[in-house]
Amino acid sequence: MKIGVIGTGNMGRTFGLLWASNGHDVLFGSRDRAKAEAVAAKHERARAGDVDDAAAFGDVILYTVRGVFPSTLLRAPRALAGKVVIDCNNRDFDARIDRPTPEVSLAERLAADVPQAKVVTAFQTIPHAVAELGRDKLAPQRISVFLCSDDAAAKATVQGLVDELGFVGIDSGELKRARLLEPVGDFIRLHIGARGHGIFTSLSIQPVQR
Amino acid sequence: MKIGVIGTGNMGRTFGLLWASNGHDVLFGSRDRAKAEAVAAKHERARAGDVDDAAAFGDVILYTVRGVFPSTLLRAPRALAGKVVIDCNNRDFDARIDRPTPEVSLAERLAADVPQAKVVTAFQTIPHAVAELGRDKLAPQRISVFLCSDDAAAKATVQGLVDELGFVGIDSGELKRARLLEPVGDFIRLHIGARGHGIFTSLSIQPVQR
Numbered sequence: 001m002k003i004g005v006i007g008t009g010n011m012g013r014t015f016g017l018l019w020a021s022n023g024h025d026v027l028f029g030s031r032d033r034a035k036a037e038a039v040a041a042k043h044e045r046a047r048a049g050d051v052d053d054a055a056a057f058g059d060v061i062l063y064t065v066r067g068v069f070p071s072t073l074l075r076a077p078r079a080l081a082g083k084v085v086i087d088c089n090n091r092d093f094d095a096r097i098d099r100p101t102p103e104v105s106l107a108e109r110l111a112a113d114v115p116q117a118k119v120v121t122a123f124q125t126i127p128h129a130v131a132e133l134g135r136d137k138l139a140p141q142r143i144s145v146f147l148c149s150d151d152a153a154a155k156a157t158v159q160g161l162v163d164e165l166g167f168v169g170i171d172s173g174e175l176k177r178a179r180l181l182e183p184v185g186d187f188i189r190l191h192i193g194a195r196g197h198g199i200f201t202s203l204s205i206q207p208v209q210r
Numbered sequence: 211m212k213i214g215v216i217g218t219g220n221m222g223r224t225f226g227l228l229w230a231s232n233g234h235d236v237l238f239g240s241r242d243r244a245k246a247e248a249v250a251a252k253h254e255r256a257r258a259g260d261v262d263d264a265a266a267f268g269d270v271i272l273y274t275v276r277g278v279f280p281s282t283l284l285r286a287p288r289a290l291a292g293k294v295v296i297d298c299n300n301r302d303f304d305a306r307i308d309r310p311t312p313e314v315s316l317a318e319r320l321a322a323d324v325p326q327a328k329v330v331t332a333f334q335t336i337p338h339a340v341a342e343l344g345r346d347k348l349a350p351q352r353i354s355v356f357l358c359s360d361d362a363a364a365k366a367t368v369q370g371l372v373d374e375l376g377f378v379g380i381d382s383g384e385l386k387r388a389r390l391l392e393p394v395g396d397f398i399r400l401h402i403g404a405r406g407h408g409i410f411t412s413l414s415i416q417p418v419q420r
Contacts, residue, residue, distance in 0.1 A: 130418050141419060172397075173405060180400065183393035187382075190390065191415055195383060200418040205401055208340050208410040209351060 001161075004029060004058025006051050006073070008039045011088050012064040014128035015165075020045040022164050029054025031073075055079040060157060061117075062086045067106070069113035081116035084154040086161075087178075088123040090185040105178035107148065118154035121178045122147045122162060122169075124185040127192065127199045131165060138166030144204035146172040146181055170205055211371075214239060214268025216261050216283070218249045221298050222274040224338040225375075230255040232374050239264025241283075265289040270367060271327075272296045277316070279323035291326035294364040296371075297388075298333040300395040315388035317358065328364035331388045332357045332372060332379075334395040337402065337409045341375060348376030354414035356382040356391055380415055 001024045005016035008030040020026040020043040029051040030036035036048035055061060055070070056079045063070075066089040070077040087107045107121035122145055123131075130143070145167040149155040155171065162169035172181065188203040211234045215226035218240040230236040230253040239261040240246035250258035265271060265280070266289045273280075276299040280287040297317045317331035332355055333341075340353070355377040359365040365381065372379040382391065398413040 133418065133420060137420065138418075141416075143416075143418065170401070171405060173400065177400065180393050180397045183390050184397050187390045187394050188415070190383065190387065191380070195381060197415065197417070200420060202416050202418050204414060204416060205398070205407065206351075206353075206412050206414060207407070208343065208348075208353065208412050210343060210347065210410060 001025070002057055002059045003027075003161075004054035004056070004061045005064065006054045006061060007064035008032075008035045009064060010128040011123065012062060013039050014131050015062055015088075015123070016046065017043050018131060018134075018165055019161065027054050027057040029057075052076055052079065055083075058083065060084045060086065060161065062088065063110065064088055066090070069110055070117075071113050077114055078116070080114045083117055084151075084157050085110065085114065085117040085119045086123070086158055087119055087121045090124050090189070091182050103179075105176070105182055107175055107178035107181075111150075111175055118149065118151040119175060120147055120149040120151070120154050120158040121175065121181060122158055124178075124181050125188045125203050126167070127201070129199045130202065131167075133166075135164070135166030141202070142168050142204065142206065143202045144168055144170045144206075146170050146184070148172050148175050148177045148181060150175045168204070211235070212267055212269045213237075213371075214264035214266070214271045215274070216264045216271060217274035218242075218245050219274060220338040221333065222272060223249050224341050225272055225298070225333070226256065227253055228341060228344075228375055229371065237264050237267040239267075262286055262289065265293075268293065270294045270296065270371065272298065273320065274298055276300070279320055280327075281323050287324055288326070290324045293327055294361075294367050295320065295324065295327040295329045296333075296368055297329055297331045300334050300399070301392050313389075315386070315392055317385055317388035317391075321360075321385055328359065328361040329385060330357060330359040330361070330364050330368040331385065331391060332368055334391050335398045335413050336377070337411070339409045340412065341377075343376075345374070345376030351412070352378050352414065352416065353412040354378055354380045354416075356380050356394070358382050358385050358387045358391060360385045378414070 040046040040048035111119040159169040238246045246258035250256040321329040369379040
């Protein structure tokens with residue numbers, strides 16, 4: 001599969017390199033070309049470009065730029081039309097946690113910004129350091145990745161990309177359910193940070209054995 | 211320990227009887243005396259009364275009446291002063307999930323209603339049928355119960371009552387963190403119901419093995 005990664009921070013770098021290691025062709029696109037080059041140099045199946053290059057290259061796009069939407073970020077946002085766009089963004093973490101959940105999620109705002117794209121939200125509860133442990137260590141632990149989308153085929157594509165990383169994809173329904181994923185993302189980060197559980201912490205749905 | 215259970219629905223009945231089985235003295239208090247008698251008859255360490263009897267009896271109170279606060283429910287709400295009051299209530303489940311998180315949680319509203327009580331919120335993510343499986347089946351599964359309170363000693367008391375049921379109590383911080391527990395409660399119920407995972411489903415924080 002051809003995967004375009006927009007943004008080369010922790011999430012973009014980690015997931016892009018993992019998918020390259022799994023045999024996908026990955027183009028890392030950054031507003032800072034040198035950063036994209038540095039990340040792409042880490043794997044032979046990876047190449048570098050700008051954010052529009054990544055949007056044009058991928059059949060699947062991992063969109064990691066928080067709070068900046070394609071109509072602002074890209075010269076040619078229509079390059080995303082018909083593509084699967086994975087949103088992995090959490091709202092800014094507010095340690096006070098004394099604000100209401102917004103009435104619309106970041107994922108919905110992304111979808112509204114590029115209405116021809118097939119937006120799937122995923123990975124909001126996964127610290128990149130956990131993903132980096134790799135499939136062999138992760139698979140037996142059965143850690144949930146929650147997926148929301150209004151497009152069943154796009155969700156199935158992302159489910160495949162989730163599973164091959166060693167996670168368990170959980171179908172959490174329509175894209176608007178991302179409104180619940182935002183506070184759930186805050187909740188796991190509360191425990192990682194303020195409650196001292198550390199970055200190697202997971203939040204998973206598990207069947208209860210009777 | 212003397213435990214007063216206010217409300218004899220699924221949560222009150224289940225947890226009260228489990229604690230009675232663990233050797234605690236439990237008084238079930240209901241607005242419907244016959245209902246309290248029927249539940250109390252199931253265990254020799256249990257007795258029945260009205261909601262004020264339960265408030266007066268317990269050192270710890272399990273408060274299971276949703277959306278009706280002590281100043282309305284009780285003739286003598288001051289009976290709760292100085293006591294540990296466990297709030298286990300979720301907001302009404304709204305299958306549409308298209309509303310914002312309230313700016314204040316039910317647990318905080320309960321605490322504001324009885325300011326001399328030591329409110330601890332717990333069990334929001336636990337279906338009563340899961341608790342009924344009992345300690346021996348639950349303990350190896352290490353299922354989280356999230357606890358929020360502004361009173362460390364009260365939280366420690368409830369942590370003990372959680373642990374003895376076979377759950378793992380997780381300190382989720384101050385009472386205001388219950389604002390995150392409400393959407394987390396919605397999130398697990400979304401999966402139990404609309405997503406078809408069924409009532410024997412858990413949501414837990416787990417350390418990731420490296």
